[in-house]
Amino acid sequence: MQKAIALLKAHDLLRVIDEPLDIDLEIPHVAYVEVKKRDSKALLFTRPVSKRLGKEFKTPVLMNVFGSHEATNLFIGKPADTIAEEIETLLKLKPPATLGEKFGMLAKLFHLKNVFPKRLSGKGACQQHIVTGDAVDLYDLPILKTWPQDGGPFITMGQVYTQSLDGERKNLGMYRLQVYDKNHLGMHWQIHKDSANFFHEYHKAGKKMPVSIAIGGDPLYTWAATAPLPHGVFELLMYGFIKGESARLVKSLTNDLYVPEDADFVIEGFVDPMKLRIEGPFGDHTGYYTLEEEYPELKVTAITHKDDPVYLATVVGKPPLEDKYMGWATERIFLPLLKTTAPDLIDYVMPENGVFHNLIIAKMQTLYPGHAKQFMHAFWGVGQMSFVKHAIFVGADAPDLEAYEDLSDYILDRVQMDNLLISEGVCDALDHASDAFAYGGKLGVDCTANNVHFPQKELIDDTALLRLIRELEPSVEAIKQYKTYTKTPICVIAVKKQEPIKNLYERLEPIRKHTKLLVFVDAEKNDLENPYMLIWRVVNNMDATRDIFLQKEYIGIDATNKGEIDGFPRRWPDDTDCDTAVIEDLRKRGIIDLDDDFLKRFYITRSG
Ligand SMILES: Cc1cc2nc3c(=O)[nH]c(=O)nc-3n(C[C@H](O)[C@H](O)[C@H](O)COP(=O)(O)O)c2cc1C
Numbered sequence: 001m002q003k004a005i006a007l008l009k010a011h012d013l014l015r016v017i018d019e020p021l022d023i024d025l026e027i028p029h030v031a032y033v034e035v036k037k038r039d040s041k042a043l044l045f046t047r048p049v050s051k052r053l054g055k056e057f058k059t060p061v062l063m064n065v066f067g068s069h070e071a072t073n074l075f076i077g078k079p080a081d082t083i084a085e086e087i088e089t090l091l092k093l094k095p096p097a098t099l100g101e102k103f104g105m106l107a108k109l110f111h112l113k114n115v116f117p118k119r120l121s122g123k124g125a126c127q128q129h130i131v132t133g134d135a136v137d138l139y140d141l142p143i144l145k146t147w148p149q150d151g152g153p154f155i156t157m158g159q160v161y162t163q164s165l166d167g168e169r170k171n172l173g174m175y176r177l178q179v180y181d182k183n184h185l186g187m188h189w190q191i192h193k194d195s196a197n198f199f200h201e202y203h204k205a206g207k208k209m210p211v212s213i214a215i216g217g218d219p220l221y222t223w224a225a226t227a228p229l230p231h232g233v234f235e236l237l238m239y240g241f242i243k244g245e246s247a248r249l250v251k252s253l254t255n256d257l258y259v260p261e262d263a264d265f266v267i268e269g270f271v272d273p274m275k276l277r278i279e280g281p282f283g284d285h286t287g288y289y290t291l292e293e294e295y296p297e298l299k300v301t302a303i304t305h306k307d308d309p310v311y312l313a314t315v316v317g318k319p320p321l322e323d324k325y326m327g328w329a330t331e332r333i334f335l336p337l338l339k340t341t342a343p344d345l346i347d348y349v350m351p352e353n354g355v356f357h358n359l360i361i362a363k364m365q366t367l368y369p370g371h372a373k374q375f376m377h378a379f380w381g382v383g384q385m386s387f388v389k390h391a392i393f394v395g396a397d398a399p400d401l402e403a404y405e406d407l408s409d410y411i412l413d414r415v416q417m418d419n420l421l422i423s424e425g426v427c428d429a430l431d432h433a434s435d436a437f438a439y440g441g442k443l444g445v446d447c448t449a450n451n452v453h454f455p456q457k458e459l460i461d462d463t464a465l466l467r468l469i470r471e472l473e474p475s476v477e478a479i480k481q482y483k484t485y486t487k488t489p490i491c492v493i494a495v496k497k498q499e500p501i502k503n504l505y506e507r508l509e510p511i512r513k514h515t516k517l518l519v520f521v522d523a524e525k526n527d528l529e530n531p532y533m534l535i536w537r538v539v540n541n542m543d544a545t546r547d548i549f550l551q552k553e554y555i556g557i558d559a560t561n562k563g564e565i566d567g568f569p570r571r572w573p574d575d576t577d578c579d580t581a582v583i584e585d586l587r588k589r590g591i592i593d594l595d596d597d598f599l600k601r602f603y604i605t606r607s608g
Helices: 003-008 026-034 069-076 080-090 097-115 194-205 219-226 235-243 322-333 335-339 371-379 383-387 404-412 461-472 500-507 507-513 531-541 580-588 596-601
Strands: 014-018 042-045 049-050 062-064 129-133 159-163 170-174 176-182 184-187 209-215 248-251 258-260 265-277 293-305 309-313 345-347 360-364 390-395 420-426 437-447 475-483 492-494 516-521 548-551 552-556
Touching: 003 014, 003 069, 026 042, 026 062, 026 580, 069 080, 069 219, 069 322, 080 097, 080 235, 080 322, 080 335, 080 516, 097 235, 097 548, 159 219, 170 194, 170 219, 170 235, 176 219, 184 265, 194 209, 194 265, 209 258, 209 293, 219 235, 219 322, 335 345, 360 371, 371 390, 371 420, 371 437, 383 420, 390 404, 404 437, 420 548, 461 475, 461 507, 492 500, 500 507, 500 516, 500 548, 500 552, 516 531
Parallel strands: 014 042, 062 309, 360 390, 390 437, 492 516, 516 552
Antiparallel strands: 042 062, 129 293, 159 170, 159 209, 176 184, 184 293, 209 265, 248 258, 265 293, 345 360, 420 437, 475 492, 548 552
16 A cells, blocks of 8 residues: 555645544545545545544555546556457457467467466565454454444455355455454345355355455455456456466465455454344445345454555445446456457446446447347346346447437437336345345336437427426426437426325326426435436436336336335435535535535535
8 A cells, every 4th residue: 555655646646634534424524525526636544533432543544546547547557448458359369370470379378377366475564463362453443434324334445355165266355344343344245246155155064254354455456356257256367467467465364365465454254154243224335325234244363464554445425436436447347258248239338327237328239130138138147237227228320428418319319118128137235226125127228229200299498397297296396307309308307205106197198298208306305407416316216117107208217215105115225415514524624625516516415
């Protein structure tokens, strides 16, 4: 981490904050607002304190290391597209025809020898200081409590190292870890993830599961921990491939797992597979809290660290945040691998306000009827891509995937009922909108067809349309129309919900001659003038099997929060809102500098 700090400084990508700041809310809130800025920097907090524990920490806290495209490229070592090209070249390796090609191939294969991690003997720098047994105290680390309703402090950038019961397969994953007490951590590996898979093997065998958690070291380990590699593929291979150098590992002191020798901290221990414990709530990267669920618990047997360690952390919540940049690198690097299952895929994006699994837009070459629908099934069947709730497919002639205005015009000119696919399946364990945990609706929209003919709508302005709507439905508080010049004009309707939204959609049927797509949101929670946060809300809150109403040329989407009125069987979580008093105090002290407009734009202290 000290090297990472020097690199960030050299590129003017670091701000150092020497003011004492609390690990509960203050430090996370500062990092949260910083990374939303266009010119955001990594932050080094040199004087973390805890009022709760009555402590001042010697270890500084580093946040937002991946807080911009520039910093992400810096730590990944080269542009993400270059890595994608290297992967593509490897995937397309053909037998060499000439001597020159033979040498070229040899060079590529020689480079691959560095992919495999190297095991070193003896202790590593990460073991310069060792605490074991009863002396272990997680409260000696400046572990942050990021959100007001969080169940406690959480390690947010832990590299979690595990292995299969027979020791043959290794895994590195990034999962948040809740601090329960001085030597117990909650292991939030979600049901579909690789360590959860290993956990089942230990559970079946009734054997304790070793786990080691590294924090810090080369930032590329941290990114690799988030990479969605297939089950059984060790993420440190990806590290070696990208870096062109093997990861150098040392053995943990109290279990058999190997960890990077240059990590800043290592927490070692064992999970008792027979014991689960309530984990959460935690303000998550969807911008909502994830509610309490049972997860395994780790008993910590040792904490080791380097001389001068730095504690690395991140904050997740409403977009845009650091995971936007980490996810962007993943999106680019994994394009060639995705193409192996979907060969006519040209490109794809996961817009940041779709928080990854909620929205994907993919550009493809269509060659036969149903090609886009074939891709929908393929995507929903591949690894972590299967969590995607809403997938829109556009043709090769579509605008650039990041030219969002032009792209949305293209899409809206092609949305037709016959080309929607509503399905159901696996969804992200964090999804709060589906009726069941980790299982819910999927929407695929095929916008690859050109020459789509729609009847022209009789457009009227917002004031006239609102008057008409209120005559039919007095409970509507406000409306705003978007993209009325396209073939799918959108009308966003803010309501104070008193009955299921489907009733309103049916009562508003007479307005179908003026608009095509009705999107219902809660008046209290949303700002109709803020399309960025509206999209975040809509794709978060809908479950396609329940919340889409379809009649020819008249489509309704219920993006309101669900509850008793809707017969929703689960608890609906709150948004992750910063503590207003903490934000105001940080502003007064000059630690954060932002105007009211910025607060509103990103729903920082409250929504809408
Ligand atoms: C900031 C951040 C926090 C994350 N937290 C979790 C988590 O708590 N639990 C989880 O299962 N995945 C979490 N993830 C996603 C995993 O890191 C990701 O799915 C990874 O590929 C899992 O590795 P695995 O497939 O080896 O299990 C997080 C990702 C990021 C970027």
